[in-house]
Amino acid sequence: MKRIEAISIIAREADSQGALLVGNIGYPSRELFAVGDRASNFYMLGSMGLASSIGLGLALALPKWRVIAIDGDGAVLMNLGTLATLADQDPDNYLLVILDNGCYGSTGSQPTCTSRRADLAKLAVGAGVSEVKVAATAGEVRSDMAKKGVLVVKVEIGNADVPVIELSSEEIIERFMARSAPSSPSS
Template sequence: MRRIEAITIITREAESQGALLVGNIGYPSRELYAVGDRPNNFYMLGSMGLASSIGLGLALALPKRRVIAIDGDGSVLMNLGSLATIADQANENYLLVILDNGCYGSTGSQPTCTSRRSDLAAVASGAGVSEVKVATTASEVQSCMKGKGVLVIKVEIGNAEVGVIPLSPEEIMGKFMAISAPPSPSS
């Protein structure tokens, strides 16, 4: 399965669940924007390894909102500590989706450790995440999207031909904050 196909399924499921969706840096965010820009999407620009942490922070701050974070294998390898924190917090409203293509897709497809021996599902389980699933097909992805914890999706190497996101970081943040903020108490 191509990464953009997985992102399309994730986007559809996030929309049907009314979920906030945090997109990983580089091509995954660009692909997310291309398949379905919506105010509930937060696109990461230049913060490798932090989509999982930002997603968890949102889930903790907004416990009544469904939050899905899309991260890549390279980014998760850069911030493995987030898996232990996700396990420790065990939020019902949070799902981390790791798109594992075995490479750093946005910088030239250099191999990551998952292309050889490392298994991020095993690492997440070892960190204590109670619900860890692996998907390789579209139907498996769709059936796992209502869960919590960590979902590792094995995808092919390669980036879709998509443009850059035509929004500044301030525009991304402003649009996202307007939709994700809890309602202010009335006087």
């Protein structure tokens, strides 16, 4: 499955759940913007490795909201501590989706450790995450999007030909804050 296909499924599921959605930096955020821009999406334009932490912070600060974060294998490898913190806090309203293509896709597709021996699902289990799933097909991704914890999605190497995000970082944060400011999604 191509990464943009997985992102498209995640975006549709997040929209149907009324969830806040945090997108990883680089091409994953660009692909998310291209397939399903909405005010409830927060696009990372910097801070590699922190989409998972930002998503977890949102889930803890806004417990009435469903929060989904999309991160990449390289980004999570840069911030493995987020898995232990996720396990420790164990929020029911948070799902971390790790798109694992075995490379740093936005910087030239240099291989990550997951292309060889590292296994992010096993690392999440070892960190104590209560629910960890692995998906490789569109159907598996769809069926696991209502869960909490960590979902590792195996995707092919390659970036979709999508334009850069046409919003400034200020516009992204302002519209996201306006959308998530109410204490509940129905407000």
